[in-house]
Amino acid sequence: MTIGFALDSAIAVLVVAVSCWTIIARASFAAVVGFVSFGLLLTLVWVRLDAVDVALTEAAIGSGLTGALLLAAAARLRTSEFATQAERPSMALRVATALLSATATAALAGALFLLPSPAPTLAPAAAANAGATGLGNPVTNVLIAFRAMDTMLEKVVLLLALVGVWSLASDRFWGGPPSPLRGANTEGPLAFLARLLTPLGIVVGIYILWEGADHPGGAFQGGTILAAMWLLLMMSGVANAPATRFRSLRLVLISGPMVFLVIGLGGLWLGEAFLAYPVAYAKPLILVIEFVMTLTIAVTLALLLAGPPTREASR
Protein backbone atom coordinates (compact mmCIF):
# COMPACT_ATOMS: atom_id res chain seq x y z
CA MET A 1 0.00 0.00 0.00
CA THR A 2 1.57 3.25 -1.11
CA ILE A 3 1.21 6.64 0.55
CA GLY A 4 -0.76 7.88 -2.46
CA PHE A 5 -3.30 5.07 -2.13
CA ALA A 6 -3.68 5.69 1.60
CA LEU A 7 -4.20 9.39 0.96
CA ASP A 8 -6.79 8.72 -1.76
CA SER A 9 -8.67 6.28 0.44
CA ALA A 10 -8.69 8.74 3.33
CA ILE A 11 -10.03 11.51 1.08
CA ALA A 12 -12.68 9.19 -0.39
CA VAL A 13 -13.91 8.16 3.06
CA LEU A 14 -13.94 11.80 4.20
CA VAL A 15 -15.91 12.93 1.12
CA VAL A 16 -18.60 10.33 1.74
CA ALA A 17 -18.67 11.06 5.49
CA VAL A 18 -18.96 14.82 5.03
CA SER A 19 -21.66 14.46 2.39
CA CYS A 20 -23.69 12.19 4.70
CA TRP A 21 -23.22 14.68 7.53
CA THR A 22 -24.39 17.51 5.28
CA ILE A 23 -27.59 15.64 4.44
CA ILE A 24 -28.28 14.67 8.05
CA ALA A 25 -27.58 18.14 9.54
CA ARG A 26 -30.88 19.68 10.68
CA ALA A 27 -29.89 23.35 10.82
CA SER A 28 -29.41 24.89 7.38
CA PHE A 29 -26.35 26.87 8.52
CA ALA A 30 -24.60 23.67 9.61
CA ALA A 31 -25.58 22.00 6.34
CA VAL A 32 -24.02 24.87 4.36
CA VAL A 33 -20.81 24.60 6.36
CA GLY A 34 -20.80 20.88 5.56
CA PHE A 35 -21.38 21.63 1.89
CA VAL A 36 -18.43 24.03 1.77
CA SER A 37 -16.12 21.47 3.42
CA PHE A 38 -17.44 18.89 0.98
CA GLY A 39 -16.48 21.21 -1.90
CA LEU A 40 -12.98 21.70 -0.55
CA LEU A 41 -12.52 17.94 -0.16
CA LEU A 42 -13.77 17.51 -3.72
CA THR A 43 -11.11 20.02 -4.78
CA LEU A 44 -8.50 17.70 -3.27
CA VAL A 45 -10.03 14.81 -5.23
CA TRP A 46 -9.67 16.74 -8.50
CA VAL A 47 -6.08 17.63 -7.64
CA ARG A 48 -5.36 13.96 -7.00
CA LEU A 49 -6.90 13.18 -10.42
CA ASP A 50 -4.55 15.76 -12.01
CA ALA A 51 -7.52 17.88 -13.09
CA VAL A 52 -6.22 21.15 -11.71
CA ASP A 53 -8.56 23.25 -13.86
CA VAL A 54 -11.58 21.50 -12.41
CA ALA A 55 -10.08 21.74 -8.91
CA LEU A 56 -9.69 25.52 -9.25
CA THR A 57 -13.27 25.85 -10.49
CA GLU A 58 -14.61 23.61 -7.73
CA ALA A 59 -12.81 25.61 -5.04
CA ALA A 60 -13.81 28.98 -6.48
CA ILE A 61 -17.38 28.33 -7.61
CA GLY A 62 -18.58 24.98 -6.27
CA SER A 63 -17.36 25.63 -2.77
CA GLY A 64 -16.68 29.34 -2.42
CA LEU A 65 -19.32 31.14 -4.41
CA THR A 66 -22.12 28.59 -4.07
CA GLY A 67 -21.29 28.35 -0.37
CA ALA A 68 -21.67 32.10 0.01
CA LEU A 69 -24.96 32.04 -1.92
CA LEU A 70 -26.29 29.25 0.31
CA LEU A 71 -25.11 31.07 3.45
CA ALA A 72 -27.02 34.15 2.36
CA ALA A 73 -30.08 31.99 1.70
CA ALA A 74 -29.73 30.31 5.11
CA ALA A 75 -29.49 33.70 6.81
CA ARG A 76 -32.65 34.84 5.00
CA LEU A 77 -34.51 31.67 6.03
CA ARG A 78 -33.45 31.88 9.66
CA THR A 79 -36.68 33.47 10.85
CA SER A 80 -38.83 30.65 9.49
CA GLU A 81 -36.43 27.84 10.25
CA PHE A 82 -37.75 26.96 13.70
CA ALA A 83 -41.27 26.59 12.38
CA THR A 84 -40.22 24.32 9.52
CA GLN A 85 -38.05 22.21 11.82
CA ALA A 86 -40.96 21.60 14.16
CA GLU A 87 -43.01 20.17 11.29
CA ARG A 88 -42.50 16.50 10.67
CA PRO A 89 -43.45 15.21 7.25
CA SER A 90 -45.74 12.19 7.19
CA MET A 91 -44.27 8.70 7.17
CA ALA A 92 -45.50 8.00 3.63
CA LEU A 93 -43.79 11.13 2.29
CA ARG A 94 -40.54 10.23 4.02
CA VAL A 95 -40.57 6.68 2.70
CA ALA A 96 -41.35 7.97 -0.81
CA THR A 97 -38.47 10.48 -0.60
CA ALA A 98 -36.06 7.81 0.63
CA LEU A 99 -37.12 5.46 -2.17
CA LEU A 100 -36.73 8.14 -4.81
CA SER A 101 -33.26 9.14 -3.56
CA ALA A 102 -32.16 5.52 -3.32
CA THR A 103 -33.37 4.86 -6.87
CA ALA A 104 -31.51 7.91 -8.19
CA THR A 105 -28.33 6.83 -6.40
CA ALA A 106 -28.67 3.27 -7.69
CA ALA A 107 -29.23 4.53 -11.23
CA LEU A 108 -26.15 6.74 -11.04
CA ALA A 109 -24.05 3.91 -9.61
CA GLY A 110 -25.38 1.56 -12.27
CA ALA A 111 -24.54 4.02 -15.05
CA LEU A 112 -21.04 4.38 -13.64
CA PHE A 113 -20.41 0.63 -13.45
CA LEU A 114 -21.94 -0.07 -16.87
CA LEU A 115 -19.60 2.38 -18.64
CA PRO A 116 -17.73 0.62 -21.44
CA SER A 117 -14.07 0.11 -20.76
CA PRO A 118 -12.16 1.99 -22.05
CA ALA A 119 -14.72 4.80 -21.76
CA PRO A 120 -15.46 6.65 -25.01
CA THR A 121 -13.34 9.77 -25.06
CA LEU A 122 -12.64 12.72 -27.30
CA ALA A 123 -9.40 13.50 -25.47
CA PRO A 124 -7.09 12.17 -28.23
CA ALA A 125 -8.99 14.25 -30.82
CA ALA A 126 -8.69 17.34 -28.63
CA ALA A 127 -4.98 16.72 -28.10
CA ALA A 128 -4.39 16.11 -31.82
CA ASN A 129 -5.95 19.45 -32.76
CA ALA A 130 -4.37 21.43 -29.92
CA GLY A 131 -2.16 23.31 -32.37
CA ALA A 132 -5.13 24.89 -34.12
CA THR A 133 -5.65 27.62 -31.52
CA GLY A 134 -2.14 28.46 -30.35
CA LEU A 135 -3.08 27.81 -26.72
CA GLY A 136 -1.18 25.37 -24.52
CA ASN A 137 -3.93 24.48 -22.06
CA PRO A 138 -6.15 21.73 -23.50
CA VAL A 139 -9.00 22.64 -21.14
CA THR A 140 -9.11 26.22 -22.43
CA ASN A 141 -8.99 24.82 -25.97
CA VAL A 142 -12.06 22.73 -25.33
CA LEU A 143 -13.93 25.48 -23.49
CA ILE A 144 -13.31 28.35 -25.86
CA ALA A 145 -12.76 26.65 -29.21
CA PHE A 146 -13.93 23.04 -29.55
CA ARG A 147 -17.04 23.38 -27.39
CA ALA A 148 -17.40 27.17 -27.62
CA MET A 149 -21.16 26.86 -28.06
CA ASP A 150 -21.56 25.33 -24.60
CA THR A 151 -19.45 28.01 -22.98
CA MET A 152 -21.38 30.78 -24.68
CA LEU A 153 -24.73 29.34 -23.61
CA GLU A 154 -23.35 29.00 -20.08
CA LYS A 155 -22.79 32.74 -20.01
CA VAL A 156 -26.34 33.31 -21.22
CA VAL A 157 -27.61 31.07 -18.43
CA LEU A 158 -25.65 33.12 -15.88
CA LEU A 159 -27.26 36.25 -17.22
CA LEU A 160 -30.73 34.67 -17.03
CA ALA A 161 -30.03 33.67 -13.43
CA LEU A 162 -29.23 37.28 -12.59
CA VAL A 163 -32.41 38.45 -14.34
CA GLY A 164 -34.26 35.88 -12.24
CA VAL A 165 -32.76 37.29 -9.03
CA TRP A 166 -33.54 40.85 -10.05
CA SER A 167 -37.10 39.97 -10.90
CA LEU A 168 -37.66 39.27 -7.19
CA ALA A 169 -37.48 43.02 -6.59
CA SER A 170 -40.70 44.92 -6.06
CA ASP A 171 -41.66 47.42 -8.77
CA ARG A 172 -40.77 50.36 -6.56
CA PHE A 173 -37.15 49.25 -6.21
CA TRP A 174 -36.58 48.20 -9.82
CA GLY A 175 -33.26 49.60 -10.96
CA GLY A 176 -32.19 50.45 -7.42
CA PRO A 177 -29.20 49.05 -5.56
CA PRO A 178 -29.30 45.73 -3.63
CA SER A 179 -29.27 45.96 0.15
CA PRO A 180 -25.86 46.36 1.79
CA LEU A 181 -24.36 42.94 2.43
CA ARG A 182 -23.57 43.75 6.03
CA GLY A 183 -24.09 46.44 8.63
CA ALA A 184 -21.24 48.62 7.39
CA ASN A 185 -18.53 48.44 10.01
CA THR A 186 -15.94 50.33 8.05
CA GLU A 187 -13.32 50.60 10.80
CA GLY A 188 -13.27 46.89 11.57
CA PRO A 189 -10.78 44.19 10.63
CA LEU A 190 -12.89 43.29 7.59
CA ALA A 191 -12.39 46.75 6.10
CA PHE A 192 -8.66 46.41 6.76
CA LEU A 193 -8.63 43.06 4.99
CA ALA A 194 -10.62 44.48 2.09
CA ARG A 195 -8.21 47.37 1.61
CA LEU A 196 -5.14 45.13 1.85
CA LEU A 197 -6.35 42.12 -0.10
CA THR A 198 -8.27 43.68 -2.98
CA PRO A 199 -5.28 45.00 -4.99
CA LEU A 200 -3.56 41.65 -4.53
CA GLY A 201 -6.71 39.73 -5.45
CA ILE A 202 -7.19 41.74 -8.64
CA VAL A 203 -3.63 40.92 -9.70
CA VAL A 204 -4.15 37.23 -8.89
CA GLY A 205 -7.47 37.16 -10.76
CA ILE A 206 -5.93 38.64 -13.91
CA TYR A 207 -2.89 36.37 -13.53
CA ILE A 208 -5.11 33.28 -13.42
CA LEU A 209 -6.99 34.47 -16.50
CA TRP A 210 -3.70 35.10 -18.33
CA GLU A 211 -2.15 31.81 -17.26
CA GLY A 212 -5.28 30.02 -18.45
CA ALA A 213 -3.93 30.09 -22.00
CA ASP A 214 -1.14 27.64 -21.24
CA HIS A 215 -1.66 26.40 -17.66
CA PRO A 216 -4.62 25.59 -15.43
CA GLY A 217 -6.77 28.68 -14.97
CA GLY A 218 -8.99 30.78 -17.17
CA ALA A 219 -11.89 33.18 -17.40
CA PHE A 220 -14.20 31.47 -14.92
CA GLN A 221 -11.65 31.07 -12.14
CA GLY A 222 -10.15 34.53 -12.65
CA GLY A 223 -13.60 36.10 -12.85
CA THR A 224 -14.68 34.43 -9.62
CA ILE A 225 -11.66 35.83 -7.79
CA LEU A 226 -12.44 39.32 -9.11
CA ALA A 227 -16.07 38.86 -8.01
CA ALA A 228 -14.89 37.79 -4.55
CA MET A 229 -12.77 40.93 -4.26
CA TRP A 230 -15.70 43.16 -5.19
CA LEU A 231 -17.92 41.31 -2.72
CA LEU A 232 -15.28 41.78 -0.01
CA LEU A 233 -15.34 45.53 -0.70
CA MET A 234 -19.14 45.56 -0.52
CA MET A 235 -19.31 43.42 2.63
CA SER A 236 -16.80 45.56 4.48
CA GLY A 237 -18.62 48.74 3.54
CA VAL A 238 -15.61 50.12 1.64
CA ALA A 239 -17.71 50.19 -1.55
CA ASN A 240 -21.46 50.34 -2.01
CA ALA A 241 -23.49 47.96 -4.12
CA PRO A 242 -24.25 49.76 -7.39
CA ALA A 243 -27.72 50.71 -8.56
CA THR A 244 -28.78 48.05 -11.04
CA ARG A 245 -30.19 50.60 -13.49
CA PHE A 246 -26.76 51.92 -14.54
CA ARG A 247 -26.38 51.50 -18.26
CA SER A 248 -22.61 50.87 -18.03
CA LEU A 249 -23.19 48.08 -15.51
CA ARG A 250 -25.75 46.40 -17.72
CA LEU A 251 -23.44 46.79 -20.69
CA VAL A 252 -20.71 44.90 -18.84
CA LEU A 253 -23.25 42.20 -17.95
CA ILE A 254 -24.14 41.50 -21.56
CA SER A 255 -20.75 42.20 -23.12
CA GLY A 256 -19.42 38.67 -22.52
CA PRO A 257 -22.13 36.76 -24.41
CA MET A 258 -22.38 39.63 -26.93
CA VAL A 259 -18.71 39.55 -27.91
CA PHE A 260 -18.89 35.76 -28.08
CA LEU A 261 -21.95 35.95 -30.31
CA VAL A 262 -20.51 38.65 -32.60
CA ILE A 263 -17.26 36.73 -33.09
CA GLY A 264 -19.27 33.53 -33.60
CA LEU A 265 -21.43 35.18 -36.27
CA GLY A 266 -18.24 36.55 -37.82
CA GLY A 267 -17.12 32.95 -38.30
CA LEU A 268 -20.36 32.27 -40.12
CA TRP A 269 -19.95 35.37 -42.29
CA LEU A 270 -16.40 34.40 -43.23
CA GLY A 271 -17.90 31.27 -44.68
CA GLU A 272 -16.79 28.59 -42.27
CA ALA A 273 -19.21 27.93 -39.44
CA PHE A 274 -20.80 29.56 -36.41
CA LEU A 275 -18.05 30.11 -33.80
CA ALA A 276 -15.29 28.97 -36.17
CA TYR A 277 -12.31 31.25 -35.67
CA PRO A 278 -10.14 32.10 -38.68
CA VAL A 279 -6.95 30.17 -37.92
CA ALA A 280 -4.64 33.17 -38.30
CA TYR A 281 -6.58 35.17 -35.69
CA ALA A 282 -7.63 32.34 -33.41
CA LYS A 283 -5.44 33.27 -30.46
CA PRO A 284 -6.14 37.03 -30.37
CA LEU A 285 -9.87 36.41 -30.81
CA ILE A 286 -9.88 33.87 -27.98
CA LEU A 287 -8.01 36.32 -25.75
CA VAL A 288 -10.56 39.06 -26.47
CA ILE A 289 -13.43 36.67 -25.65
CA GLU A 290 -11.73 35.52 -22.45
CA PHE A 291 -11.01 39.05 -21.22
CA VAL A 292 -14.52 40.34 -21.81
CA MET A 293 -15.99 37.15 -20.38
CA THR A 294 -13.91 37.45 -17.22
CA LEU A 295 -15.31 40.92 -16.62
CA THR A 296 -18.88 39.76 -17.28
CA ILE A 297 -18.46 36.72 -15.03
CA ALA A 298 -17.01 38.82 -12.21
CA VAL A 299 -19.82 41.37 -12.30
CA THR A 300 -22.57 38.77 -12.79
CA LEU A 301 -21.41 36.56 -9.92
CA ALA A 302 -20.97 39.50 -7.54
CA LEU A 303 -24.43 40.85 -8.36
CA LEU A 304 -25.96 37.37 -8.03
CA LEU A 305 -24.70 37.32 -4.47
CA ALA A 306 -25.68 40.89 -3.76
CA GLY A 307 -29.29 39.88 -4.42
CA PRO A 308 -32.34 41.71 -5.76
CA PRO A 309 -32.61 45.50 -5.55
CA THR A 310 -34.16 46.52 -2.23
CA ARG A 311 -33.82 50.29 -2.25
CA GLU A 312 -35.22 52.97 -4.47
CA ALA A 313 -33.00 54.18 -7.26
CA SER A 314 -31.88 57.72 -6.56
CA ARG A 315 -32.63 60.00 -9.46
Added chain:
Amino acid sequence: MSIVLDTFTVLAVTGGLFFFLAGTVGLLRFPDPLTRLHALTKADNLGLGLIVLGLLPQTNAPVGALKLLVAWLLVQLSGATIAQLIAREARRGMPQA
Protein backbone atom coordinates in the same frame (compact mmCIF):
# COMPACT_ATOMS: atom_id res chain seq x y z
CA MET B 1 24.23 18.82 2.06
CA SER B 2 20.96 17.39 0.80
CA ILE B 3 20.68 15.00 3.77
CA VAL B 4 20.93 17.99 6.12
CA LEU B 5 18.21 19.84 4.19
CA ASP B 6 16.00 16.74 4.06
CA THR B 7 16.38 16.22 7.81
CA PHE B 8 15.47 19.88 8.33
CA THR B 9 12.37 19.43 6.15
CA VAL B 10 11.22 16.34 8.01
CA LEU B 11 11.75 18.01 11.39
CA ALA B 12 10.02 21.25 10.49
CA VAL B 13 7.05 19.57 8.77
CA THR B 14 6.65 17.21 11.73
CA GLY B 15 6.67 20.23 14.02
CA GLY B 16 4.02 21.84 11.83
CA LEU B 17 1.88 18.71 11.92
CA PHE B 18 2.17 18.70 15.71
CA PHE B 19 0.72 22.19 15.86
CA PHE B 20 -2.10 21.19 13.51
CA LEU B 21 -2.87 18.20 15.71
CA ALA B 22 -2.73 20.34 18.86
CA GLY B 23 -4.94 22.95 17.20
CA THR B 24 -7.49 20.31 16.18
CA VAL B 25 -7.56 18.78 19.66
CA GLY B 26 -7.99 22.25 21.11
CA LEU B 27 -10.79 23.03 18.68
CA LEU B 28 -12.62 19.89 19.74
CA ARG B 29 -11.93 20.02 23.48
CA PHE B 30 -11.77 23.67 24.58
CA PRO B 31 -14.83 24.96 26.41
CA ASP B 32 -15.80 28.25 24.68
CA PRO B 33 -15.50 29.98 21.29
CA LEU B 34 -12.63 32.31 22.23
CA THR B 35 -10.32 29.54 23.48
CA ARG B 36 -11.25 27.38 20.49
CA LEU B 37 -10.30 30.26 18.20
CA HIS B 38 -7.02 30.56 20.07
CA ALA B 39 -6.27 26.90 19.37
CA LEU B 40 -7.30 27.23 15.73
CA THR B 41 -5.12 30.23 14.97
CA LYS B 42 -2.07 28.43 16.36
CA ALA B 43 -2.58 25.74 13.74
CA ASP B 44 -2.87 28.31 10.92
CA ASN B 45 -0.02 30.36 12.17
CA LEU B 46 2.69 28.11 13.53
CA GLY B 47 1.56 24.84 11.94
CA LEU B 48 1.41 26.14 8.39
CA GLY B 49 4.42 28.37 9.06
CA LEU B 50 6.60 25.43 10.06
CA ILE B 51 5.38 23.34 7.11
CA VAL B 52 6.20 26.17 4.70
CA LEU B 53 9.58 26.66 6.37
CA GLY B 54 10.27 22.95 6.05
CA LEU B 55 9.29 22.89 2.37
CA LEU B 56 11.43 25.91 1.44
CA PRO B 57 14.66 23.88 0.94
CA GLN B 58 12.72 21.48 -1.32
CA THR B 59 11.81 24.14 -3.89
CA ASN B 60 14.04 24.30 -6.94
CA ALA B 61 13.29 27.86 -8.01
CA PRO B 62 13.14 31.11 -6.00
CA VAL B 63 9.66 31.77 -7.44
CA GLY B 64 8.38 28.55 -5.87
CA ALA B 65 9.75 29.53 -2.48
CA LEU B 66 8.21 32.97 -2.85
CA LYS B 67 4.81 31.48 -3.70
CA LEU B 68 4.96 29.29 -0.57
CA LEU B 69 5.76 32.32 1.58
CA VAL B 70 2.99 34.39 -0.01
CA ALA B 71 0.52 31.53 0.57
CA TRP B 72 1.50 31.47 4.24
CA LEU B 73 1.19 35.24 4.58
CA LEU B 74 -2.24 35.21 2.92
CA VAL B 75 -3.48 32.47 5.22
CA GLN B 76 -2.14 34.49 8.16
CA LEU B 77 -3.99 37.57 6.98
CA SER B 78 -7.31 35.82 6.36
CA GLY B 79 -6.97 33.69 9.51
CA ALA B 80 -6.34 36.71 11.70
CA THR B 81 -9.24 38.63 10.18
CA ILE B 82 -11.70 35.74 10.46
CA ALA B 83 -10.61 35.11 14.05
CA GLN B 84 -11.29 38.76 14.89
CA LEU B 85 -14.71 38.66 13.24
CA ILE B 86 -15.77 35.42 14.92
CA ALA B 87 -14.45 36.62 18.27
CA ARG B 88 -16.49 39.85 18.00
CA GLU B 89 -19.63 37.89 17.20
CA ALA B 90 -18.91 35.45 20.03
CA ARG B 91 -18.34 38.24 22.55
CA ARG B 92 -21.62 39.88 21.60
CA GLY B 93 -23.46 36.72 22.62
CA MET B 94 -21.62 36.36 25.93
CA PRO B 95 -22.64 37.81 29.31
CA GLN B 96 -20.41 40.83 29.92
CA ALA B 97 -17.97 40.09 32.75
